[in-house]
Amino acid sequence: MADAATPARSAAPSSQPVRVVLRVRPFLPSEAASATGPCVSVLGSHPGGEVTVQLKDQHTSRTEHYMLDAFFGQEDDINQIFDREVSTLIPGIFKGINATIFAYGATGSGKTYTIQGTEDFPGLIPLAASTVLALCTGTWCSMEISYYEVYMERCYDLLEPKAKEVLALDDKDGNIQLKGLSWVPVRSMEEFQELYSIGVQRRKVAHTRLNAISSRSHAVLSLQVSADVMKGKLNLIDLAGSEDNRRIFNEGIRLQESAKINQSLFALSNVISALNKNELRIPYRESKLTRILQDSLGGSSRAVMIACLNPAEYHESVNTVSLAARSRHIENFTSTARKQETPKVKVDMEAKLRAWLESKGKTKSIQRMDGLFSPIASKTPLSMSHMKQPASSRISCRAKAMDQDGGKVKKILFDPEVNVPTENVPREHMQNEVNTAKKVLPSVTLCNEKHEASLRKALSPISSNRAPVNQQISDNGNCAVLLEPQTPIETSKVENIPGATPLDKFNALGSNLKDALVQQYLDLLNVANKEELQQLKGIGARRAEYILELREETPRPFKTLADLENIGLSSKQIQDIMRKTASGIFK
Known part of the structure; x- marks a missing residue:
């Protein structure tokens, strides 16, 4: 502006x-x-x-x-x-x-x-x-x-x-x-x-x-x-x-x-x-x-x-x-400063949904989907691959997400709640090792999972038993990131209920996927540029322009599906859009 x-x-x-x-x-x-x-x-x-x-x-x-x-x-x-x-x-x-x-x-x-x-x-x-x-x-x-x-x-x-x-x-x-x-x-x-x-x-x-x-x-x-x-x-x-x-x-x-x-x-x-x-x-x-x-x-x-x-x-x-x-x-x-225009990159909705599910630790769900709808065995996703290298050249990174925009890191690399013991490591050496990790990892997308307080508490003994950072990174080693932790991730509260049937677990998984798809769709409406918006189902050129105008007035105007009515969509049209978006994942 x-x-x-x-x-x-x-x-x-x-x-x-x-x-x-x-x-x-x-x-x-x-x-x-x-x-x-x-x-x-x-x-x-x-x-x-x-x-x-x-x-x-x-x-x-x-x-x-x-x-x-x-x-x-x-x-x-x-x-x-x-x-x-x-x-x-x-x-x-x-x-x-x-x-x-x-x-x-x-x-x-x-x-x-x-x-x-x-x-x-x-x-x-x-x-x-x-x-x-x-x-x-x-x-x-x-x-x-x-x-x-x-x-x-x-x-x-x-x-x-x-x-x-x-x-x-x-x-x-x-x-x-x-x-x-x-x-x-x-x-x-x-x-x-x-x-x-x-x-x-x-x-x-x-x-x-x-x-x-x-x-x-x-x-x-x-x-x-x-x-x-x-x-x-x-x-x-x-x-x-x-x-x-x-x-x-x-x-x-x-x-x-x-x-x-x-x-x-x-x-x-x-x-x-x-x-x-x-x-x-x-x-x-x-x-x-x-x-x-x-x-x-x-x-x-x-x-x-x-x-x-x-x-x-x-x-x-x-x-x-x-x-x-x-x-x-x-x-x-x-009177406000004009926002920097988002790079005009073509959006692959299926790839975005998969990436989002992976970042939430639901990679097993994606494997099940691939197995059901693919006639051949699916390849292991990149986020699940574990490159076989010496233990000294591997690092298991439990970290928060790191988004890159123009080469600038927006979020911190390591989760501040992960207590890696450093009492025996000199401060200068510790800084060198962290810098080495930053050089090795810039092209790797890290896991961005919000663990509940109870899950963090259960994992705290594992954090305290970790090896020092200087033993995890070698000077010449490559880094493979395990986005699926070795400890179980709480994917559904139903799975933790004694006596839950397989059908209950399946229904809970479907509900999680639905919520994830809706949230990802709303996130795209709140941040995507005009070209990206026009690739979404139900969004044409004029509606994309109107969405951009709404975002200039309110940073994140779309918080629920009901907010789509403000851009002229009826509740029936909203349901049809989400149904078509979901069906497009399996094409």
Whole structure:
């Protein structure tokens, strides 16, 4: 990341298909007393109309800069947003050009207020409806509306008395048709308000830890203008709020809803990003929402994403603005130093899993696997080989892991808890022997096993009976490392239970292998570079980019499989990925 003083990079042209603007809601009365100031501010504007905004954490002074198309602060009202961003799109729908307005942000950031408003302060929907009706007056044009929600990847008509699912189907020309969606003609604002109020009451909401009335679906109000053979449409969308399940502890149906919401928001971001990059393939089919809106996203259509922020929530604001800026294909800058890029090395998942199992002392398990699935006798793994050499030229190393990155040793060579007797060895000679060992061992991967306290205690007599180091290393001898100790390793607690059946032991082994595979997969997500991530099942280019962005905000964002829902994967997709990854080991 660049320094805080580094200017943000230039933005995409203002003629891009999707504009991304920022709205910061005012502090609520309950927040005003403890507020120290908003976490977001404007640093400056640019000739093309773009602005550079700064997000600052009041506690850590961490700052991030982003380039966006426009900024609306706490003093700006909804009318100003409508005049600058929405009213300019309305004339186009009378020419057959579709337009879409999104309100995006975390729960409690003011999305619904921006779109819906109140009786005294109307939002974008009533302002747009009254403007379209006024333009239709005295012309051959007429307006009709539809109002529907996308809940758990299913579409429902909010103007129908009964919950009726709407099907998204392709016609013979490849255009999306919404089968079962009702369109109601509207001639006055009174008619519109009556219909709109009915639809709002039918929308799915729920109480969560962050919001007493939290929208659990994406609501889409469409204003369609028709005249002879011409049709134009304006979509105004109140998106459900993005949620971090690790922080709000959703459970049951709330957790399922949150996973679907995050997945569809990620898909929407992918579509907007692809449109602004002029990519040939636009991933409309990644979610139900983007597929339904396919005729209003892309081509000659125009769209505006309004990213809504809570001025008191820095981390939520960073997540919202980073995704919004990503949609514009603009990189952000922070005050922390940029991490060194991981070397671009192709990952062999099977080899990595085997190496990890070996490092955990489960080499016997690997031999069993090789024996079961190989028609010929498997060769002894390198970690199990014991080169037959004189005793004076062999060293049995019980050590902690040593990772090498650019030739630098990151961890200590010998386990500090192994008590090698050195009282009869001169200090200078001892240092020489250790240096000799370091020269001999640089290409050897050492065992990295975390023994439990009880196991260490049982092994302590063996440590005290070891020969001095000067008797273990010879000047000209080669070193062979025994990664499987001569003493037994505790591989499963079930094996130590008297009366445990072979089936119990086998099931325990399978559970250990499953946990090992899951942990290795999560470790890779937390450290791998973009090329390595793309070789994992279920991770494409955009998802890999998003993972890297998450890691810039949080060092290790993936601690459990449930955290994969934050990158748009459902629980079913996560299970399928792990199942395919496990099956790939035996190919």
